[in-house]
Structures are given as C-alpha cells and as structure tokens.
Amino acid sequence: MIHSPLFPSSRRRLVWILALLLGLVVGMWQAAEFARVRALGELEEDAENELRLSAANLQGYLLRFDYLPPMLATREAVRRFLASPQSQNPMPLNMLLDRFRFTAGVSDVYLLDREGTTLAASNWHRPNTFIGHNYSFRSYYTQAMNGQPGRFFGLGTQSLERGYFFSAPVWLDDTAPDATPDGVIVIKVLLDEVEQSWAEQDAELFVTDGDDIIFMASRPELRMSALYPLDVAERDMLRRTRRYAMEPLNYSGIRVDADDNANGRQVSFEQGPLTGEHYLSLTQTITEFGWQMHILKPLTPVARAQWIAALMAGGLYGLLVLGGGVGWQRWRLRREREAFAERERQTLARVRDELEVSVARRTRDLVASNQRLSSEIDERLRAEASLRQTQDELVQAAKLAVLGQLAAGINHELNQPLAAIRAYAENARRFIELARTEQADANLGQIVELTERMAEISAQLRQFSRKSSERHESIAVQTCAEYALRLFQNRLRESHTEVIQTMPAEPLWVVGDLVRLEQVLVNLIGNALQATSGQPAPRLILSAGSEGDVVQIRVEDNGPGIDEEHLTHIFEPFFTTRAPGSGLGLGLSISSRIMKDLGGSLVASNTDRGACFTLTLAAGEPPVEPPAQPLESRHA
Incomplete structure (x- = not known):
C-alpha cells in the first residue's frame, strides 16, 4: 500500500520504453526492407545489362567465323585434292589450311572425306594431328553430309580442348539434283579469349548447353561441371556422345535460395570456390546456339544497403525521440521558470544594484589599463x-x-x-x-x-x-660580380684561388639596389675565401642564369661545406662557426635581410664540391640608357 501511488507512474514509464523500442525495431526493419528492394532492383538491372552485353559478345564472336567453312569448301585446291587424295601430295593443302587458320584466327582447319576420315589438317605438323582420325560420330559431320551447315560444341578427342566447330559440305559436282557431298570442311574455334574478357567483370558468368553442363565459365573451377546432379542414365548418354570425352561432370553445388521473379533467383553454392557467398542469378537464352548464359552478381551490395538504411533509420528515429524528449524537458523547464519568475525578478533587482557598483569599479580599472596600454x-x-x-x-x-x-x-x-x-x-x-x-x-x-x-x-x-639609395633599378649581374671580384683581386692572387665564372655573354638584368647587391656578393665571396683557405687548390665558382621571370646567382666554393645541423641556423644573427674573435656572425644575417628587402631570397646548401649560396631576384628590363660601366683596371 505504501508503493501504490508510484506503481501507475512506473508502469506508464515501462509502456513508453517498450513502445519506443518497438517503434525503433519497426522503423529499422521497414527501412532495411525498402533498401533491400531498391538495391536488389538496381543490382538486377545492372546484371541484365551485363548479361545482355556478354551474350551479344559471345554470339558475335562465334558468328564471325560462320562464313569460313562455306568459303573454304569452294576453294579449287580443296576440291581438286578431294577428287583424288591418293594420287596427290597433301602437304600443299595442309599448308594452305594452316595459312587460313593463321589469317582467320581460329584453332584448327581440317578436311574430311565421305567416311569422316581426316585427309588434310592445319595441325599436320603437331603430335596430336587430326590426319587419319575418323570423326563420323560428330554431329557436325552428319549435318554437313546431309547438305546443311553443321555446328557442334565439345572437347576435342585429340587435344581435349574445348572448342566450337563449324562445318560445311564440299561438292565435287553440285549441279546434279541428287548430288551428295564428297567431303566436309571443318573449322574449330577456341573460347578462351571470350572467357578472359569475363574475368574482368565484377560478376561470375557461365554458359550451359541443353544438358545443363557448364562448358564455359569465368571461374575455371566451374568448367566441365553439371548445373544440377546427374543420374547414371544421363551420365552414360553424355559419355556415348563423346561431347565431353571422359570428364566426370561433377555437380557444381549451386543451390536456389529464393525466386525473385521469373528470371532472377537468389542462389548460393554448397561446395566449390564460390561457397559462402550469396548471388543474384539471371539467365538469358542464346537461341542461335541453344545455350543459356548465366550471370551471378554478389548480394553484398544489397546487404550493405540494408545495414546502412537500418542504421540511418535508427539514427533518425533516435534524433526524433531525442528531439521529443528535449522538447518535453524544455516545456517542464518553462513551467518551472514561470513558477519562480517573481522571485527571480526580486533577486535581479538586488543584483542589478550590485552590478552597477561593480561596473563603475571595473570601468575605472579599464580606463587605467587603456592608459598603460597606450604608453606601451x-x-x-x-x-x-x-x-x-x-x-x-x-x-x-x-x-x-x-x-x-x-x-x-x-x-x-x-x-x-x-x-x-x-x-x-x-x-x-x-x-x-x-x-x-x-x-x-x-x-x-x-x-x-x-x-x-x-x-x-x-x-x-x-x-x-x-x-644605399633605397631605389630599385635594373642592374647588370655581370658588372656587379666583376666589381665584387675586383675588391678581392689582391687576396685572390695571393691565395692562388681559381675563379670560374659561368654567365651568359649578354648582360643579365635584375631589379634591385646596386650597392646592396654588391655588398651581398662581397660578403659571400669573402666567406668563400675564408672557407677555402686551407684547401690545396682553392676554387671559387660564380654562375648566373634566368629561369622564367627570376634570375638566380650562385656563389660556390670547394671548401668543407656547411654542417647539416647548421643549415637551419646559418642566417640567424650572431651565429658563427669561426673561432672567437674572427667575426660577429652578422654577415649572412645582414645579407639575408638585404635580399628580402630587394624582394628576393638567399638560400644556403651543400654540393658535392662544398658550400653553395643561391641568390634569387626578379628579372629586370635593360635600362633605356645603360649605366656607365666602371673603368677596366689598367697596369703601368
């Protein structure tokens, strides 16, 4: 009796929780089902397009060889040899058939007599040649001997290769109304090229004949297997036809899980390489050959779409529930605020008075702070x-x-x-x-x-x-370099330093300040001479060249170079690697600042010879009146 007032509230809370959970489950289930239907439809549409294109490709690939047997049957060399094969040398005809085989891109071409024995063949030079073998048991022979073009698919009795055979009758006298064929011309086409193109698709393709035998497949493991289990009578009948030689024709392991419509089915495999995956299976009949082409598209995208839709629906449902909960909570808070509104107004009045006093005090502090900041x-x-x-x-x-x-x-x-x-x-x-x-x-x-x-x-x-005049103008790089070198003329001569200049014959103009650029070059040349002072054959290299709208000047030496750990600090003020008293470490820092003021840059690096300093400046135009060049030194 003590807890009876709380019981109805707890019960309502439990009912609300169960209703929310049920709504979540139903929403996610409906979203997943909608996504499954839509994704399955898209997958089926893609599968139909791929199946239609693959079937047309296979049919077109085979029918392009349909004209060859009738054409070869009318060749004079074929008919002349068939008239008296015992008295002629078969080698010219063998070589002719081999040339036809190479030109047409087929596997084999061969000629049968009235009894079905091979008289000449394109593979006459191979160990498994057809010459001398009888193929009267093949349907393409009987069809051609009845005066009709013949077609047949099966394994070759000699090569055991899967191939499609086209045949045509050969008449020596086709004018008589009761004339019968005197021989049969046959071509064999291999299907490996078509199967190789299937392997590039995101699907599994295979073809079955009227006996539901998979004789073509993108997966080699599925070839020469039965779509459905064969009983003993069916297996004996297929072996008597010798279509598939002595292949065991084992069960492929395919299992129908669900029929979506008249054409599409969901299948899986009980055994084999495709075990563990579910597929959408579509079938198209190739009437021209009496075959059926099948395509298997993995259902992984459908399952992924279901999970994504379910999760999105659950997330949206959670947001709606959260929004409803927040709204209800805000409604409760508003009621509480209205209940305490009067007391808050009274409190605010008291706080307002205190705030005015605090604001006045803070204002005085801010004024003092502003004055100190202005002074700083x-x-x-x-x-x-x-x-x-x-x-x-x-x-x-x-x-x-x-x-x-x-x-x-x-x-x-x-x-x-x-x-x-x-x-x-x-x-x-x-x-x-x-x-x-x-x-x-x-x-x-x-x-x-x-x-x-x-x-x-x-x-x-x-x-x-x-x-410096602080005025930028066009400067000739060659003149600036010659001036800088002239200042070190005596020092270069005494140290026996070899100077190598690699510069264009025409003046190379840059935009800058002549005095400042000269100072940078003098600093870099002085550093180079200092670095090469202990070398047996000191060398100084000055080079310049233009790259687009900039000009680069390089000062190189064959000294010991710059340590990698010093490259990042070499342009810092007062940084020096020389002995105490040999310098303040300001030369490179000042040179770097001068290059920045001139709108360029100064970069240090190492080469296989020593150190290299690269100056980059904007390219300039030749002045209207070139500045006066310094007089060349003249000797007494």
Whole structure:
C-alpha cells in the first residue's frame, strides 16, 4: 500500500520504453526492407545489362567465323585434292589450311572425306594431328553430309580442348539434283579469349548447353561441371556422345535460395570456390546456339544497403525521440521558470544594484589599463624605429668591416703606383734639366696613368662604403660580380684561388639596389675565401642564369661545406662557426635581410664540391640608357 501511488507512474514509464523500442525495431526493419528492394532492383538491372552485353559478345564472336567453312569448301585446291587424295601430295593443302587458320584466327582447319576420315589438317605438323582420325560420330559431320551447315560444341578427342566447330559440305559436282557431298570442311574455334574478357567483370558468368553442363565459365573451377546432379542414365548418354570425352561432370553445388521473379533467383553454392557467398542469378537464352548464359552478381551490395538504411533509420528515429524528449524537458523547464519568475525578478533587482557598483569599479580599472596600454604602444613604436636605425647602422658597419679586411690588399695596390710616381717624377726633373723634353713628357704621361689607376681604386672603396639609395633599378649581374671580384683581386692572387665564372655573354638584368647587391656578393665571396683557405687548390665558382621571370646567382666554393645541423641556423644573427674573435656572425644575417628587402631570397646548401649560396631576384628590363660601366683596371 505504501508503493501504490508510484506503481501507475512506473508502469506508464515501462509502456513508453517498450513502445519506443518497438517503434525503433519497426522503423529499422521497414527501412532495411525498402533498401533491400531498391538495391536488389538496381543490382538486377545492372546484371541484365551485363548479361545482355556478354551474350551479344559471345554470339558475335562465334558468328564471325560462320562464313569460313562455306568459303573454304569452294576453294579449287580443296576440291581438286578431294577428287583424288591418293594420287596427290597433301602437304600443299595442309599448308594452305594452316595459312587460313593463321589469317582467320581460329584453332584448327581440317578436311574430311565421305567416311569422316581426316585427309588434310592445319595441325599436320603437331603430335596430336587430326590426319587419319575418323570423326563420323560428330554431329557436325552428319549435318554437313546431309547438305546443311553443321555446328557442334565439345572437347576435342585429340587435344581435349574445348572448342566450337563449324562445318560445311564440299561438292565435287553440285549441279546434279541428287548430288551428295564428297567431303566436309571443318573449322574449330577456341573460347578462351571470350572467357578472359569475363574475368574482368565484377560478376561470375557461365554458359550451359541443353544438358545443363557448364562448358564455359569465368571461374575455371566451374568448367566441365553439371548445373544440377546427374543420374547414371544421363551420365552414360553424355559419355556415348563423346561431347565431353571422359570428364566426370561433377555437380557444381549451386543451390536456389529464393525466386525473385521469373528470371532472377537468389542462389548460393554448397561446395566449390564460390561457397559462402550469396548471388543474384539471371539467365538469358542464346537461341542461335541453344545455350543459356548465366550471370551471378554478389548480394553484398544489397546487404550493405540494408545495414546502412537500418542504421540511418535508427539514427533518425533516435534524433526524433531525442528531439521529443528535449522538447518535453524544455516545456517542464518553462513551467518551472514561470513558477519562480517573481522571485527571480526580486533577486535581479538586488543584483542589478550590485552590478552597477561593480561596473563603475571595473570601468575605472579599464580606463587605467587603456592608459598603460597606450604608453606601451608608444614605447614599442619608438623601439621599432630604434631597431630599424640600428639595423641600418649594422649594415654600414658590416661594409666597413669588410673594408678593414681588404685594407692590406688596398694598401699594397696603392704603394706600387706611389713608388712608381716618385721615380717617374725624379726622372722627369732630371730630363727637364737636360732639356730632354720628350723623355720628360713620357714620364709625366706615365704619372697621369698611375694617378688614374689610384683614382679607380679609391672610387671602388668610396662606392662600396656609401649608403644605399633605397631605389630599385635594373642592374647588370655581370658588372656587379666583376666589381665584387675586383675588391678581392689582391687576396685572390695571393691565395692562388681559381675563379670560374659561368654567365651568359649578354648582360643579365635584375631589379634591385646596386650597392646592396654588391655588398651581398662581397660578403659571400669573402666567406668563400675564408672557407677555402686551407684547401690545396682553392676554387671559387660564380654562375648566373634566368629561369622564367627570376634570375638566380650562385656563389660556390670547394671548401668543407656547411654542417647539416647548421643549415637551419646559418642566417640567424650572431651565429658563427669561426673561432672567437674572427667575426660577429652578422654577415649572412645582414645579407639575408638585404635580399628580402630587394624582394628576393638567399638560400644556403651543400654540393658535392662544398658550400653553395643561391641568390634569387626578379628579372629586370635593360635600362633605356645603360649605366656607365666602371673603368677596366689598367697596369703601368
């Protein structure tokens, strides 16, 4: 009695659960059944199309040989040999039949006399030749001897190969009304080519004759088996016809599971290679030959469609139930909210007052935070401006550092002209005292040439040390490379470094800044000379070429290369593999930044010879007025 008020509620809950489960089962079952019918219909349609095409292909393949026996029967060589076979050599006719066999693409061609004995055959040279064998028991012989074209399917008595036979009568005198054939011409066609095309289909195909014997099949295991079990009388009758020689003709194991309609059936196999699978079986009669072609399509897609439909129906049903449950729960919650609405309004009024106080306090905090953030932004802008200025100064400092490294070579280049100028000047004074003006003028000319040479060296230093103009223009790669090499002329000569330049004969133009590009090349050449300082035959390779709308410049050396673990860090600032005090590690970092500013890239890699640095820049157009080329160095 204590639990009696709860009993009706528990009972209603159980009824609802059972009803929902029943609805789920019915929905899934109906969806699966609908999907099965639809998938089975589609599968049956596909099977009908494949069966119709396969049957037409088989019929067309065989009928294309139907004309050959009547044509061969009228050949003069065949009729002449059949008139007196004992007095003639059969080899010319054998070879003629062999040529016909090769040209027509058939298995064998042979000639029978009135008694059915083979007189000539295309396989005369094979151990299992038909010559001398009697085939009067074959139906194609009796049909042809009755004056009609003959057809027959079976196993060859000599080759034991499955083949289809076409025959035609051969008349020596076909004008008499009561004339009878004097012989029979026969061709044999193998069916392996047709069966090989069946193996490519997603289905099993086989052909049965009037005795329900499977003599053609896409599965070799099904060939020469009976569609249904044979009794002793049927087996003896087939052996007497010798159609299938002594084949056991075992039961194929096919079993009908269900008949969908007059043509389609669901079948499976009790034994054999197709055991464990269910198929849709369709049959089409090939009236021309008295055969039936069967196709077996696996029912796996139908089962898969049923499961998918059932699962989708179950999922949809679950969503509907879930939606109904959510709706009912929301209805209950709404009723509860209405019951507590008044109390909530009172609570909200009190919270609103507290919130106003909290908002005012938070507003003051946000204003202070915004002021601090504005100050931080201004400080960051100043820091970025200072950083850019520092980077520009580092670029200039790196250039001056390279000039410092080149100071010894430049000093040597200037000392030689200065010593020569002094000697020429002293001689000129002496020649003037002796009134030898011509010799004095020649010495003064030599002094002028030496001063021009010193001016060229000074101009190179000034050009390299000046700051960039930040203006992009068309630059000749060959000129830039020659200038960079000229700065290292003395160092290259002293280190006996071999310089190899592989560049086009015509100027190669790129878009960039001449001073910055020269600085990058000077940095890379300096690094290459540093890397090859310990090599027995140092080598420096400069090459350039265009690829589409870009130009690539490569600086290679035959040094030890770059460690793989350093390739990802080599362009980082202050990263260096040299000994302490030999460099700050800024050259490659600055060079990489310069290439990015020029809209290009700088990439490091290793070759089989050493290290390679590749500069990529946008290709440029030749300027309207080409810039003045630097003067070539002239020697005193």
